Amino acid sequence: EAQVTQNPRYLITVTGKKLTVTCSQNMNHEYMSWYRQDPGLGLRQIYYSMNVEVTDKGDVPEGYKVSRKEKRNFPLILESPSPNQTSLYFCASSLFWSGGETQYFGPGTRLLVL
Amino acid sequence: GENVEQHPSTLSVQEGDSAVIKCTYSDSASNYFPWYKQELGKGPQLIIDIRSNVGEKKDQRIAVTLNKTAKHFSLHITETQPEDSAVYFCAASKDNNDMRFGAGTRLTVKP
Numbered sequence: 573e574a575q576v577t578q579n580p581r582y583l584i585t586v587t588g589k590k591l592t593v594t595c596s597q598n599m600n601h602e603y604m605s606w607y608r609q610d611p612g613l614g615l616r617q618i619y620y621s622m623n624v625e626v627t628d629k630g631d632v633p634e635g636y637k638v639s640r641k642e643k644r645n646f647p648l649i650l651e652s653p654s655p656n657q658t659s660l661y662f663c664a665s666s667l668f669w670s671g672g673e674t675q676y677f678g679p680g681t682r683l684l685v686l
Numbered sequence: 687g688e689n690v691e692q693h694p695s696t697l698s699v700q701e702g703d704s705a706v707i708k709c710t711y712s713d714s715a716s717n718y719f720p721w722y723k724q725e726l727g728k729g730p731q732l733i734i735d736i737r738s739n740v741g742e743k744k745d746q747r748i749a750v751t752l753n754k755t756a757k758h759f760s761l762h763i764t765e766t767q768p769e770d771s772a773v774y775f776c777a778a779s780k781d782n783n784d785m786r787f788g789a790g791t792r793l794t795v796k797p
Binding site (some may be wrong): 576612613614615616617631662664672674675676677678679680 | 690728
């Protein structure tokens with residue numbers, strides 16, 4: 573089944589404790605991105621990757637890192653999480669980055685930083 | 687950059703009625719306008735999209751209209767059913783790197 577998977581789905585952590593949220597897609601998509609979803613703000617892009625070893629900042633990259641060593645995986649790293657990073661996170665992928673390509677979203681990771 | 691506004695934030699309709707959600711965008715260069723449906727506990731899923739060279743697109747009970755001059759686009763759901771209850775997001779972009787989402791509309795269809 574074609575899908576985007578994220579792990580973990582739920583995570584409670586404390587301020588400053590490094591964490592990684594994994595994202596994997598099995599559709600051979602070139603483009604992958606991370607979004608955070610907060611009430612009243614919709615989805616905001618954190619980072620994106622147009623292909624392996626190519627990553628760039630989205631609208632809200634502060635406090636996050638990403639890597640794209642393989643085409644299928646695009647982990648989101650929080651080196652020192654803070655409470656303002658408490659949010660619902662979505663990974664997405666599409667065949668290409670160009671306009672008009674359908675983005676497929678993962679199921680989401682709900683993060684609480686105490 | 688692009689800015690997308692979405693209204694209303696909540697919408698409640700009776701089963702069988704129509705529902706309309708409206709979005710406006712600011713960047714006249716945007717050329718792709720998808721609509722996503724997000725059910726509880728799931729990620730957003732594309733339900734319909736429209737490109738700037740088309741004024742209207744329909745898929746069964748769902749339709750989207752685009753007015754490029756006024757820079758607004760709308761989602762129309764006819765004959766609503768309880769399973770249409772979800773949060774709906776509009777978005778506008780020139781490419782996926784520049785996609786901006788509206789804040790979302792929580793639609794409730796009452797049986």
